[in-house]
Protein backbone atom coordinates (compact mmCIF):
# COMPACT_ATOMS: atom_id res chain seq x y z
CA UNK A 1 0.00 0.00 0.00
CA UNK A 2 2.85 2.38 0.80
CA UNK A 3 4.53 2.05 -2.59
CA UNK A 4 1.35 2.33 -4.57
CA UNK A 5 0.49 5.57 -6.24
CA UNK A 6 -3.13 4.55 -6.32
CA UNK A 7 -4.68 2.20 -3.86
CA UNK A 8 -8.32 1.35 -3.45
CA UNK A 9 -9.93 -1.02 -1.05
CA UNK A 10 -13.50 -2.20 -1.62
CA UNK A 11 -14.27 1.15 -3.22
CA UNK A 12 -18.01 1.36 -3.77
CA UNK A 13 -20.37 3.91 -5.23
CA UNK A 14 -24.15 3.69 -5.34
CA UNK A 15 -26.46 6.11 -7.09
CA UNK A 16 -29.70 5.32 -5.32
CA UNK A 17 -30.25 1.62 -5.93
CA UNK A 18 -27.81 1.57 -8.81
CA UNK A 19 -24.50 0.01 -7.77
CA UNK A 20 -22.15 1.80 -10.17
CA UNK A 21 -18.88 0.57 -8.64
CA UNK A 22 -18.88 -2.51 -6.47
CA UNK A 23 -16.04 -3.17 -4.02
CA UNK A 24 -13.25 -2.32 -6.39
CA UNK A 25 -9.79 -3.03 -5.00
CA UNK A 26 -6.78 -1.89 -7.01
CA UNK A 27 -3.11 -1.31 -6.38
CA UNK A 28 -1.31 0.71 -9.00
CA UNK A 29 2.42 1.29 -8.53
CA UNK A 30 4.16 4.51 -9.55
CA UNK A 31 4.95 4.78 -13.24
CA UNK A 32 2.42 2.23 -14.38
CA UNK A 33 0.07 2.78 -17.27
CA UNK A 34 -3.14 1.15 -16.19
CA UNK A 35 -6.09 0.45 -18.46
CA UNK A 36 -9.65 0.48 -17.21
CA UNK A 37 -11.83 -1.46 -19.62
CA UNK A 38 -15.52 -2.13 -19.42
CA UNK A 39 -18.77 -1.73 -21.34
CA UNK A 40 -20.84 1.48 -21.29
CA UNK A 41 -22.12 2.13 -17.81
CA UNK A 42 -19.51 -0.11 -16.22
CA UNK A 43 -18.54 2.65 -13.80
CA UNK A 44 -15.23 3.77 -15.31
CA UNK A 45 -16.01 7.47 -15.21
CA UNK A 46 -17.48 7.10 -11.75
CA UNK A 47 -14.27 5.43 -10.58
CA UNK A 48 -12.15 8.20 -12.08
CA UNK A 49 -14.34 10.79 -10.39
CA UNK A 50 -13.90 9.11 -7.03
CA UNK A 51 -10.14 8.90 -7.56
CA UNK A 52 -10.07 12.64 -8.35
CA UNK A 53 -11.99 13.51 -5.18
CA UNK A 54 -14.83 14.86 -7.28
CA UNK A 55 -17.45 12.59 -5.78
CA UNK A 56 -17.25 10.69 -2.53
CA UNK A 57 -17.37 6.90 -2.31
CA UNK A 58 -20.42 5.32 -0.70
CA UNK A 59 -18.10 2.97 1.15
CA UNK A 60 -14.57 1.66 0.98
CA UNK A 61 -11.43 3.71 0.77
CA UNK A 62 -9.03 5.08 -1.80
CA UNK A 63 -5.63 6.71 -1.53
CA UNK A 64 -4.12 8.63 -4.40
CA UNK A 65 -0.52 9.80 -4.24
CA UNK A 66 -0.64 8.96 -0.53
CA UNK A 67 -3.70 11.12 0.14
CA UNK A 68 -7.06 9.86 1.20
CA UNK A 69 -9.73 10.89 -1.30
CA UNK A 70 -12.36 11.66 1.31
CA UNK A 71 -10.19 13.40 3.89
CA UNK A 72 -7.62 15.12 1.73
CA UNK A 73 -9.51 16.06 -1.42
CA UNK A 74 -7.54 19.24 -1.90
CA UNK A 75 -4.18 17.43 -2.05
CA UNK A 76 -5.63 14.70 -4.26
CA UNK A 77 -6.88 17.25 -6.77
CA UNK A 78 -3.56 19.04 -6.65
CA UNK A 79 -1.58 15.89 -7.48
CA UNK A 80 -3.86 14.62 -10.20
CA UNK A 81 -4.42 15.70 -13.79
CA UNK A 82 -7.66 14.67 -15.45
CA UNK A 83 -8.93 14.50 -18.98
CA UNK A 84 -12.66 14.42 -18.43
CA UNK A 85 -14.99 12.41 -20.64
CA UNK A 86 -16.11 15.61 -22.42
CA UNK A 87 -13.28 18.12 -22.97
CA UNK A 88 -15.16 20.94 -21.19
CA UNK A 89 -13.50 24.06 -22.56
CA UNK A 90 -14.68 27.65 -22.69
CA UNK A 91 -15.73 28.07 -26.30
CA UNK A 92 -15.67 31.84 -26.22
CA UNK A 93 -12.14 32.08 -24.89
CA UNK A 94 -8.91 31.51 -26.77
CA UNK A 95 -6.87 28.34 -26.38
CA UNK A 96 -4.26 30.26 -24.45
CA UNK A 97 -6.78 31.87 -22.10
CA UNK A 98 -8.42 28.52 -21.42
CA UNK A 99 -5.10 27.12 -20.30
CA UNK A 100 -3.98 30.16 -18.32
CA UNK A 101 -7.26 30.14 -16.42
CA UNK A 102 -6.88 26.53 -15.38
CA UNK A 103 -3.17 27.03 -14.67
CA UNK A 104 -4.13 29.67 -12.12
CA UNK A 105 -6.64 27.36 -10.47
CA UNK A 106 -3.96 24.65 -10.37
CA UNK A 107 -1.59 27.09 -8.63
CA UNK A 108 1.01 26.82 -11.41
CA UNK A 109 4.00 29.05 -10.64
CA UNK A 110 5.14 30.07 -14.11
CA UNK A 111 1.90 30.16 -16.04
CA UNK A 112 3.07 31.58 -19.41
CA UNK A 113 5.93 29.08 -19.62
CA UNK A 114 3.75 26.07 -18.84
CA UNK A 115 1.03 27.19 -21.20
CA UNK A 116 3.53 27.68 -23.99
CA UNK A 117 5.22 24.34 -23.31
CA UNK A 118 2.06 22.33 -23.69
CA UNK A 119 0.57 24.36 -26.51
CA UNK A 120 3.75 23.74 -28.47
CA UNK A 121 3.94 20.09 -27.48
CA UNK A 122 0.45 19.46 -28.77
CA UNK A 123 0.88 21.52 -31.90
CA UNK A 124 -1.59 24.26 -30.93
CA UNK A 125 0.85 27.12 -30.45
CA UNK A 126 0.10 28.78 -33.77
CA UNK A 127 -3.60 28.82 -33.02
CA UNK A 128 -3.34 29.94 -29.43
CA UNK A 129 -5.25 33.18 -29.99
CA UNK A 130 -8.22 31.55 -31.68
CA UNK A 131 -11.46 30.93 -29.88
CA UNK A 132 -11.83 27.31 -28.86
CA UNK A 133 -15.35 27.27 -30.28
CA UNK A 134 -13.79 27.23 -33.75
CA UNK A 135 -11.57 24.21 -32.99
CA UNK A 136 -12.09 20.72 -34.36
CA UNK A 137 -12.83 17.87 -31.99
CA UNK A 138 -9.26 16.62 -32.19
CA UNK A 139 -7.83 20.03 -31.37
CA UNK A 140 -10.15 20.37 -28.42
CA UNK A 141 -9.15 16.98 -27.16
CA UNK A 142 -5.49 17.95 -27.40
CA UNK A 143 -6.15 21.20 -25.59
CA UNK A 144 -7.95 19.30 -22.83
CA UNK A 145 -4.96 16.96 -22.54
CA UNK A 146 -2.67 20.00 -22.30
CA UNK A 147 -4.85 21.34 -19.52
CA UNK A 148 -4.53 18.10 -17.58
CA UNK A 149 -0.75 18.44 -17.64
CA UNK A 150 -0.22 22.13 -16.83
CA UNK A 151 0.62 21.50 -13.19
CA UNK A 152 2.87 18.53 -14.03
CA UNK A 153 0.83 16.00 -12.11
CA UNK A 154 2.45 12.73 -11.07
CA UNK A 155 -0.86 11.03 -11.67
CA UNK A 156 -2.92 11.35 -14.79
CA UNK A 157 -6.41 10.09 -15.61
CA UNK A 158 -7.45 9.95 -19.23
CA UNK A 159 -11.12 9.16 -19.76
CA UNK A 160 -11.46 7.95 -23.37
CA UNK A 161 -8.57 10.01 -24.75
CA UNK A 162 -9.05 9.00 -28.37
CA UNK A 163 -12.80 8.61 -28.61
CA UNK A 164 -14.18 10.37 -31.67
CA UNK A 165 -10.77 11.14 -33.14
CA UNK A 166 -9.70 10.17 -36.64
CA UNK A 167 -6.95 7.54 -36.96
CA UNK A 168 -4.24 10.11 -37.43
CA UNK A 169 -5.27 12.27 -34.48
CA UNK A 170 -5.69 9.12 -32.36
CA UNK A 171 -2.20 8.14 -33.23
CA UNK A 172 -0.75 11.49 -32.27
CA UNK A 173 -2.56 11.33 -28.94
CA UNK A 174 -1.43 7.75 -28.40
CA UNK A 175 2.18 8.63 -29.11
CA UNK A 176 1.87 11.55 -26.77
CA UNK A 177 0.61 9.25 -24.02
CA UNK A 178 3.48 6.87 -24.69
CA UNK A 179 5.80 9.86 -24.22
CA UNK A 180 4.19 10.69 -20.88
CA UNK A 181 4.84 7.18 -19.72
CA UNK A 182 8.55 7.72 -20.41
CA UNK A 183 8.41 10.63 -17.97
CA UNK A 184 7.42 8.19 -15.26
CA UNK A 185 3.90 9.39 -14.64
CA UNK A 186 1.28 7.05 -13.30
CA UNK A 187 -1.55 6.94 -15.80
CA UNK A 188 -5.04 5.44 -15.77
CA UNK A 189 -6.66 5.21 -19.19
CA UNK A 190 -10.34 4.42 -19.65
CA UNK A 191 -10.95 3.25 -23.15
CA UNK A 192 -13.15 1.23 -25.43
CA UNK A 193 -10.31 0.90 -27.89
CA UNK A 194 -8.82 -2.44 -26.95
CA UNK A 195 -5.90 -2.45 -29.30
CA UNK A 196 -4.96 0.89 -27.81
CA UNK A 197 -5.10 -0.56 -24.30
CA UNK A 198 -3.06 -3.50 -25.54
CA UNK A 199 -0.36 -1.21 -26.89
CA UNK A 200 -0.24 1.38 -24.15
CA UNK A 201 -1.05 -0.34 -20.90
CA UNK A 202 1.21 -2.29 -18.58
CA UNK A 203 -1.81 -3.82 -16.93
CA UNK A 204 -5.51 -3.72 -17.63
CA UNK A 205 -8.55 -4.25 -15.46
CA UNK A 206 -11.67 -5.53 -17.14
CA UNK A 207 -14.54 -4.42 -15.06
CA UNK A 208 -18.28 -4.09 -14.99
CA UNK A 209 -19.22 -2.64 -11.62
CA UNK A 210 -17.15 -5.51 -10.21
CA UNK A 211 -13.58 -6.32 -11.14
CA UNK A 212 -13.67 -9.22 -13.63
CA UNK A 213 -9.96 -9.61 -14.34
CA UNK A 214 -6.73 -7.76 -13.79
CA UNK A 215 -3.38 -8.53 -15.35
CA UNK A 216 -1.01 -7.64 -18.16
CA UNK A 217 -2.66 -7.95 -21.56
CA UNK A 218 -0.34 -10.87 -22.40
CA UNK A 219 -1.14 -12.75 -19.23
CA UNK A 220 -4.85 -12.23 -19.67
CA UNK A 221 -4.65 -13.76 -23.11
CA UNK A 222 -2.65 -16.66 -21.76
CA UNK A 223 -4.88 -17.24 -18.73
CA UNK A 224 -8.02 -17.28 -20.73
CA UNK A 225 -7.04 -18.94 -23.93
CA UNK A 226 -3.70 -20.55 -23.09
CA UNK A 227 -1.04 -20.22 -25.76
CA UNK A 228 -1.75 -21.54 -29.18
CA UNK A 229 0.55 -22.73 -31.89
CA UNK A 230 -0.55 -23.18 -35.46
CA UNK A 231 1.13 -25.70 -37.76
CA UNK A 232 0.39 -24.95 -41.38
CA UNK A 233 0.51 -28.28 -43.25
CA UNK A 234 0.51 -29.18 -46.92
CA UNK A 235 -2.27 -31.62 -46.18
CA UNK A 236 -3.81 -32.35 -42.81
CA UNK A 237 -4.61 -36.02 -42.38
CA UNK A 238 -7.61 -36.51 -40.07
CA UNK A 239 -5.72 -38.72 -37.62
CA UNK A 240 -3.14 -36.10 -36.75
CA UNK A 241 -5.30 -34.30 -34.21
CA UNK A 242 -5.71 -37.50 -32.19
CA UNK A 243 -2.01 -38.31 -32.37
CA UNK A 244 -1.03 -34.88 -31.10
CA UNK A 245 -3.92 -34.75 -28.64
CA UNK A 246 -2.47 -37.84 -26.98
CA UNK A 247 0.70 -36.03 -25.97
CA UNK A 248 0.57 -35.21 -22.25
CA UNK A 249 1.42 -31.48 -22.43
CA UNK A 250 -1.04 -30.72 -25.20
CA UNK A 251 -4.26 -29.24 -23.82
CA UNK A 252 -6.17 -29.23 -27.03
CA UNK A 253 -5.56 -30.01 -30.70
CA UNK A 254 -7.88 -29.43 -33.60
CA UNK A 255 -7.69 -29.29 -37.36
CA UNK A 256 -8.98 -26.23 -39.15
CA UNK A 257 -8.69 -26.53 -42.93
CA UNK A 258 -5.03 -27.32 -43.48
CA UNK A 259 -3.95 -26.06 -40.10
CA UNK A 260 -3.39 -27.88 -36.88
CA UNK A 261 -4.12 -25.61 -33.92
CA UNK A 262 -2.55 -26.76 -30.65
CA UNK A 263 -3.05 -25.28 -27.19
CA UNK A 264 -0.12 -25.69 -24.82
CA UNK A 265 1.73 -23.87 -22.04
CA UNK A 266 5.28 -23.49 -23.24
CA UNK A 267 5.69 -23.50 -27.01
CA UNK A 268 9.39 -22.61 -26.89
CA UNK A 269 10.22 -25.83 -25.03
CA UNK A 270 7.51 -28.06 -26.41
CA UNK A 271 7.41 -27.25 -30.13
CA UNK A 272 10.46 -29.39 -31.11
CA UNK A 273 8.76 -32.49 -29.70
CA UNK A 274 5.63 -31.75 -31.66
CA UNK A 275 7.55 -31.10 -34.89
CA UNK A 276 9.35 -34.40 -34.54
CA UNK A 277 6.10 -36.23 -33.85
CA UNK A 278 4.31 -34.68 -36.79
CA UNK A 279 7.16 -35.45 -39.19
CA UNK A 280 7.19 -39.06 -37.97
CA UNK A 281 3.52 -39.28 -38.90
CA UNK A 282 4.25 -38.05 -42.41
CA UNK A 283 3.08 -34.46 -42.06
CA UNK A 284 4.72 -31.81 -44.22
CA UNK A 285 5.12 -28.66 -42.16
CA UNK A 286 5.15 -25.48 -44.19
CA UNK A 287 5.09 -22.93 -41.46
CA UNK A 288 4.75 -22.68 -37.68
CA UNK A 289 3.32 -19.66 -35.91
CA UNK A 290 1.75 -18.56 -32.68
CA UNK A 291 -1.90 -17.64 -32.69
CA UNK A 292 -2.25 -14.38 -30.82
CA UNK A 293 -5.69 -13.69 -29.48
CA UNK A 294 -6.54 -10.04 -29.51
CA UNK A 295 -7.33 -8.29 -26.27
CA UNK A 296 -10.75 -7.88 -27.78
CA UNK A 297 -11.33 -11.62 -27.61
CA UNK A 298 -10.26 -11.62 -23.99
CA UNK A 299 -12.48 -8.68 -23.21
CA UNK A 300 -15.55 -10.12 -24.88
CA UNK A 301 -14.97 -13.42 -23.17
CA UNK A 302 -14.78 -11.76 -19.76
CA UNK A 303 -17.59 -9.34 -20.22
CA UNK A 304 -19.99 -11.86 -21.69
CA UNK A 305 -19.26 -14.79 -19.40
CA UNK A 306 -20.63 -13.36 -16.16
CA UNK A 307 -23.68 -12.14 -18.00
CA UNK A 308 -24.51 -15.75 -18.79
CA UNK A 309 -24.11 -16.64 -15.12
CA UNK A 310 -26.45 -13.90 -14.09
CA UNK A 311 -29.01 -15.18 -16.51
CA UNK A 312 -28.79 -18.63 -15.01
CA UNK A 313 -29.36 -17.17 -11.57
CA UNK A 314 -32.59 -15.50 -12.65
CA UNK B 315 -8.00 35.00 -3.16
CA UNK B 316 -5.99 34.83 -6.39
CA UNK B 317 -8.27 32.12 -7.63
CA UNK B 318 -11.40 34.12 -6.86
CA UNK B 319 -9.99 37.08 -8.79
CA UNK B 320 -9.12 34.80 -11.71
CA UNK B 321 -12.64 33.41 -11.79
CA UNK B 322 -14.13 36.89 -11.76
CA UNK B 323 -11.86 37.97 -14.61
CA UNK B 324 -12.78 34.88 -16.60
CA UNK B 325 -16.50 35.41 -16.00
CA UNK B 326 -16.30 38.96 -17.24
CA UNK B 327 -14.29 38.21 -20.34
CA UNK B 328 -16.81 35.53 -21.20
CA UNK B 329 -20.14 36.91 -20.14
CA UNK B 330 -19.61 40.39 -21.54
CA UNK B 331 -18.99 38.88 -24.96
CA UNK B 332 -22.69 38.15 -24.92
CA UNK B 333 -24.51 41.13 -26.41
CA UNK B 334 -27.69 40.39 -24.50
CA UNK B 335 -25.88 40.55 -21.19
CA UNK B 336 -23.79 43.53 -22.12
CA UNK B 337 -26.86 45.33 -23.43
CA UNK B 338 -28.89 44.88 -20.30
CA UNK B 339 -26.00 45.83 -18.08
CA UNK B 340 -25.39 49.08 -19.94
CA UNK B 341 -28.90 50.01 -20.98
CA UNK B 342 -30.62 49.70 -17.63
CA UNK B 343 -28.47 52.22 -15.73
CA UNK B 344 -28.40 54.56 -18.69
CA UNK B 345 -32.19 54.71 -18.90
CA UNK B 346 -32.79 54.78 -15.17
CA UNK B 347 -30.41 57.67 -14.64
CA UNK B 348 -31.24 59.82 -17.59
CA UNK B 349 -35.02 59.41 -17.49
CA UNK B 350 -35.62 60.99 -14.07
CA UNK B 351 -33.25 63.82 -14.91
CA UNK B 352 -35.08 64.56 -18.13
CA UNK B 353 -38.41 64.51 -16.31
CA UNK B 354 -37.06 66.74 -13.57
CA UNK B 355 -35.84 69.15 -16.22
CA UNK B 356 -39.30 69.20 -17.75
CA UNK B 357 -40.95 69.82 -14.39
CA UNK B 358 -38.52 72.65 -13.71
CA UNK B 359 -39.78 74.58 -16.72
CA UNK B 360 -43.43 73.87 -15.87
CA UNK B 361 -45.36 76.41 -13.83
CA UNK B 362 -45.01 76.27 -10.08
CA UNK B 363 -48.76 76.35 -9.73
CA UNK B 364 -49.06 73.06 -11.58
CA UNK B 365 -46.54 71.53 -9.26
CA UNK B 366 -48.36 72.79 -6.24
CA UNK B 367 -51.53 71.25 -7.64
CA UNK B 368 -49.79 67.99 -8.08
CA UNK B 369 -48.41 68.12 -4.56
CA UNK B 370 -51.91 68.50 -3.18
CA UNK B 371 -52.94 65.39 -5.10
CA UNK B 372 -50.22 63.26 -3.50
CA UNK B 373 -51.01 60.55 -0.98
CA UNK B 374 -51.63 62.10 2.42
CA UNK B 375 -48.86 60.49 4.32
CA UNK B 376 -46.36 61.38 1.61
CA UNK B 377 -46.49 65.03 2.51
CA UNK B 378 -44.88 64.07 5.82
CA UNK B 379 -41.74 63.30 3.86
CA UNK B 380 -41.80 66.70 2.26
CA UNK B 381 -40.91 68.49 5.45
CA UNK B 382 -38.77 71.49 4.59
CA UNK B 383 -39.58 71.31 0.86
CA UNK B 384 -41.65 73.81 -1.05
CA UNK B 385 -44.84 72.25 -2.41
CA UNK B 386 -43.35 72.35 -5.92
CA UNK B 387 -40.20 70.57 -4.76
CA UNK B 388 -42.39 68.10 -2.94
CA UNK B 389 -44.05 67.16 -6.20
CA UNK B 390 -40.69 66.73 -7.85
CA UNK B 391 -39.46 64.68 -4.93
CA UNK B 392 -42.44 62.40 -5.30
CA UNK B 393 -41.60 61.78 -8.94
CA UNK B 394 -37.94 61.17 -8.19
CA UNK B 395 -38.87 58.76 -5.45
CA UNK B 396 -40.62 56.60 -8.02
CA UNK B 397 -37.28 56.18 -9.70
CA UNK B 398 -35.72 54.94 -6.52
CA UNK B 399 -37.58 51.71 -7.16
CA UNK B 400 -35.92 51.46 -10.57
CA UNK B 401 -32.58 52.13 -9.00
CA UNK B 402 -33.11 49.17 -6.75
CA UNK B 403 -34.03 46.99 -9.70
CA UNK B 404 -30.54 47.39 -11.11
CA UNK B 405 -28.53 45.78 -8.32
CA UNK B 406 -30.91 42.87 -8.51
CA UNK B 407 -31.26 42.40 -12.25
CA UNK B 408 -27.63 42.80 -13.27
CA UNK B 409 -26.26 39.96 -11.09
CA UNK B 410 -29.22 37.79 -12.04
CA UNK B 411 -28.38 38.24 -15.72
CA UNK B 412 -24.65 37.66 -15.28
CA UNK B 413 -24.99 34.67 -12.93
CA UNK B 414 -27.66 32.98 -15.06
CA UNK B 415 -25.56 33.20 -18.19
CA UNK B 416 -22.34 32.20 -16.48
CA UNK B 417 -23.67 29.21 -14.59
CA UNK B 418 -25.96 27.80 -17.24
CA UNK B 419 -23.17 28.45 -19.77
CA UNK B 420 -20.75 26.34 -17.76
CA UNK B 421 -23.33 23.60 -17.48
CA UNK B 422 -23.78 23.53 -21.23
CA UNK B 423 -20.07 23.54 -22.08
CA UNK B 424 -19.48 20.99 -19.30
CA UNK B 425 -16.68 23.06 -17.90
CA UNK B 426 -17.79 22.66 -14.31
CA UNK B 427 -16.24 19.22 -13.98
CA UNK B 428 -12.71 20.24 -14.99
CA UNK B 429 -13.02 23.34 -12.80
CA UNK B 430 -14.15 21.27 -9.83
CA UNK B 431 -11.27 18.86 -10.46
CA UNK B 432 -8.77 21.63 -9.69
CA UNK B 433 -7.67 22.32 -6.12
CA UNK B 434 -10.23 25.07 -5.73
CA UNK B 435 -12.73 25.07 -2.88
CA UNK B 436 -16.39 25.19 -3.82
CA UNK B 437 -16.66 28.32 -1.68
CA UNK B 438 -14.00 30.07 -3.79
CA UNK B 439 -15.83 29.10 -6.94
CA UNK B 440 -19.17 30.24 -5.53
CA UNK B 441 -17.71 33.54 -4.34
CA UNK B 442 -16.07 34.12 -7.71
CA UNK B 443 -19.34 33.54 -9.52
CA UNK B 444 -21.34 35.66 -7.07
CA UNK B 445 -18.88 38.55 -7.02
CA UNK B 446 -18.66 38.54 -10.81
CA UNK B 447 -22.32 39.60 -10.73
CA UNK B 448 -22.43 41.67 -7.57
CA UNK B 449 -19.38 43.87 -8.24
CA UNK B 450 -20.52 45.33 -11.57
CA UNK B 451 -24.07 45.66 -10.26
CA UNK B 452 -23.09 47.73 -7.26
CA UNK B 453 -20.48 49.74 -9.14
CA UNK B 454 -23.02 50.66 -11.75
CA UNK B 455 -25.76 51.39 -9.21
CA UNK B 456 -23.57 53.62 -7.12
CA UNK B 457 -22.11 55.39 -10.10
CA UNK B 458 -25.58 56.01 -11.51
CA UNK B 459 -26.72 57.32 -8.15
CA UNK B 460 -23.76 59.70 -8.16
CA UNK B 461 -24.70 60.94 -11.60
CA UNK B 462 -28.32 61.23 -10.51
CA UNK B 463 -27.43 63.33 -7.45
CA UNK B 464 -25.13 65.56 -9.46
CA UNK B 465 -27.68 65.97 -12.21
CA UNK B 466 -30.39 66.85 -9.70
CA UNK B 467 -28.23 69.43 -8.00
CA UNK B 468 -27.56 71.04 -11.37
CA UNK B 469 -31.17 70.99 -12.56
CA UNK B 470 -33.22 71.61 -9.41
CA UNK B 471 -33.90 75.20 -8.48
CA UNK B 472 -34.92 74.28 -4.95
CA UNK B 473 -31.65 72.91 -3.55
CA UNK B 474 -33.54 71.32 -0.67
CA UNK B 475 -34.45 68.63 -3.20
CA UNK B 476 -30.84 67.52 -3.36
CA UNK B 477 -30.83 67.20 0.42
CA UNK B 478 -33.99 65.12 0.17
CA UNK B 479 -32.48 62.56 -2.19
CA UNK B 480 -29.38 62.40 -0.01
CA UNK B 481 -31.51 61.58 3.06
CA UNK B 482 -30.67 58.54 5.21
CA UNK B 483 -33.57 56.66 3.62
CA UNK B 484 -32.04 57.00 0.17
CA UNK B 485 -28.56 56.31 1.40
CA UNK B 486 -29.60 53.14 3.18
CA UNK B 487 -31.61 52.03 0.17
CA UNK B 488 -28.83 52.66 -2.31
CA UNK B 489 -25.85 51.50 -0.29
CA UNK B 490 -27.21 48.78 1.98
CA UNK B 491 -30.43 47.43 0.56
CA UNK B 492 -29.09 47.29 -2.98
CA UNK B 493 -26.13 45.21 -1.84
CA UNK B 494 -28.50 42.85 -0.04
CA UNK B 495 -30.75 42.68 -3.08
CA UNK B 496 -27.89 41.74 -5.37
CA UNK B 497 -26.86 38.92 -3.06
CA UNK B 498 -30.44 37.66 -3.10
CA UNK B 499 -30.47 37.83 -6.89
CA UNK B 500 -27.25 35.85 -7.21
CA UNK B 501 -28.33 33.18 -4.73
CA UNK B 502 -31.61 32.67 -6.48
CA UNK B 503 -29.90 32.52 -9.87
CA UNK B 504 -27.61 29.76 -8.63
CA UNK B 505 -30.55 27.74 -7.39
CA UNK B 506 -32.49 28.17 -10.59
CA UNK B 507 -29.48 27.62 -12.85
CA UNK B 508 -28.90 24.23 -11.27
CA UNK B 509 -32.23 23.09 -12.71
CA UNK B 510 -32.58 24.99 -15.95
CA UNK B 511 -30.53 24.54 -19.12
CA UNK B 512 -31.45 27.68 -21.02
CA UNK B 513 -29.75 30.84 -19.76
CA UNK B 514 -32.66 33.01 -20.84
CA UNK B 515 -35.14 30.86 -18.95
CA UNK B 516 -32.87 30.97 -15.91
CA UNK B 517 -32.66 34.72 -16.16
CA UNK B 518 -36.40 35.13 -16.51
CA UNK B 519 -37.22 32.79 -13.64
CA UNK B 520 -34.65 34.45 -11.42
CA UNK B 521 -36.07 37.82 -12.33
CA UNK B 522 -39.24 36.89 -10.48
CA UNK B 523 -37.26 37.86 -7.41
CA UNK B 524 -38.08 41.52 -8.23
CA UNK B 525 -41.83 41.00 -7.80
CA UNK B 526 -41.91 41.57 -4.04
CA UNK B 527 -39.74 44.62 -4.60
CA UNK B 528 -42.15 45.98 -7.18
CA UNK B 529 -45.07 45.30 -4.86
CA UNK B 530 -43.42 47.36 -2.15
CA UNK B 531 -42.91 50.25 -4.52
CA UNK B 532 -46.40 50.07 -5.91
CA UNK B 533 -47.69 50.21 -2.36
CA UNK B 534 -45.49 53.19 -1.81
CA UNK B 535 -46.64 55.15 -4.81
CA UNK B 536 -50.31 54.49 -4.02
CA UNK B 537 -49.75 55.51 -0.47
CA UNK B 538 -50.36 52.13 1.21
CA UNK B 539 -46.83 52.05 2.48
CA UNK B 540 -44.97 55.02 3.69
CA UNK B 541 -41.22 55.06 3.63
CA UNK B 542 -39.77 56.27 6.81
CA UNK B 543 -36.42 55.56 8.31
CA UNK B 544 -37.65 52.83 10.65
CA UNK B 545 -39.35 50.99 7.84
CA UNK B 546 -36.26 51.13 5.64
CA UNK B 547 -34.05 49.87 8.45
CA UNK B 548 -36.48 47.03 9.10
CA UNK B 549 -36.56 46.27 5.40
CA UNK B 550 -32.79 46.03 5.43
CA UNK B 551 -32.91 43.55 8.30
CA UNK B 552 -35.60 41.57 6.55
CA UNK B 553 -33.48 41.44 3.42
CA UNK B 554 -30.49 40.33 5.42
CA UNK B 555 -32.49 37.45 6.82
CA UNK B 556 -33.76 36.52 3.38
CA UNK B 557 -30.19 36.63 2.07
CA UNK B 558 -29.00 34.26 4.76
CA UNK B 559 -31.74 31.80 3.90
CA UNK B 560 -31.19 32.05 0.14
CA UNK B 561 -27.42 31.78 0.54
CA UNK B 562 -27.79 28.73 2.73
CA UNK B 563 -29.72 26.92 0.01
CA UNK B 564 -27.38 28.14 -2.73
CA UNK B 565 -24.36 26.81 -0.83
CA UNK B 566 -26.13 23.50 -0.24
CA UNK B 567 -26.61 23.18 -3.98
CA UNK B 568 -23.10 24.25 -4.76
CA UNK B 569 -21.22 21.20 -3.53
CA UNK B 570 -18.92 19.24 -5.84
CA UNK B 571 -20.91 16.06 -5.72
CA UNK B 572 -24.26 17.80 -6.05
CA UNK B 573 -23.13 19.78 -9.07
CA UNK B 574 -21.73 16.73 -10.81
CA UNK B 575 -24.49 14.28 -10.07
CA UNK B 576 -27.68 16.22 -9.51
CA UNK B 577 -27.43 19.28 -11.72
CA UNK B 578 -29.11 18.34 -14.92
Ligand SMILES: Nc1ncnc2c1ncn2[C@@H]1O[C@H](COP(=O)(O)OP(=O)(O)OP(=O)(O)O)[C@@H](O)[C@H]1O
Nearest residue numbers: 015020039040041042043044045046047574575576
Ligand atom coordinates in the same frame (compact mmCIF):
# COMPACT_ATOMS: atom_id res chain seq x y z
N1 LIG C 1 -24.95 11.29 -11.64
C1 LIG C 1 -25.42 10.07 -11.70
N2 LIG C 1 -26.62 9.78 -11.17
C2 LIG C 1 -27.13 8.54 -11.22
N3 LIG C 1 -26.51 7.49 -11.80
C3 LIG C 1 -25.31 7.71 -12.35
C4 LIG C 1 -24.69 9.01 -12.34
N4 LIG C 1 -23.50 8.91 -12.96
C5 LIG C 1 -23.38 7.64 -13.35
N5 LIG C 1 -24.45 6.91 -12.99
C6 LIG C 1 -24.66 5.48 -13.25
O1 LIG C 1 -23.52 4.78 -12.84
C7 LIG C 1 -23.19 3.77 -13.76
C8 LIG C 1 -21.77 3.94 -14.25
O2 LIG C 1 -21.66 5.10 -15.03
P1 LIG C 1 -20.27 5.60 -15.62
O3 LIG C 1 -20.52 6.90 -16.29
O4 LIG C 1 -19.26 5.57 -14.54
O5 LIG C 1 -19.94 4.49 -16.69
P2 LIG C 1 -18.74 4.39 -17.73
O6 LIG C 1 -18.06 3.12 -17.47
O7 LIG C 1 -17.92 5.63 -17.68
O8 LIG C 1 -19.53 4.31 -19.10
P3 LIG C 1 -19.14 4.86 -20.56
O9 LIG C 1 -18.25 3.85 -21.16
O10 LIG C 1 -20.45 4.93 -21.26
O11 LIG C 1 -18.48 6.19 -20.38
C9 LIG C 1 -24.23 3.85 -14.86
O12 LIG C 1 -25.20 2.86 -14.60
C10 LIG C 1 -24.81 5.21 -14.73
O13 LIG C 1 -26.15 5.22 -15.10
Ligand SMILES: [Mg+2]
Nearest residue numbers: 044045046085
Ligand atom coordinates in the same frame (compact mmCIF):
# COMPACT_ATOMS: atom_id res chain seq x y z
MG1 LIG D 1 -17.43 7.03 -18.99
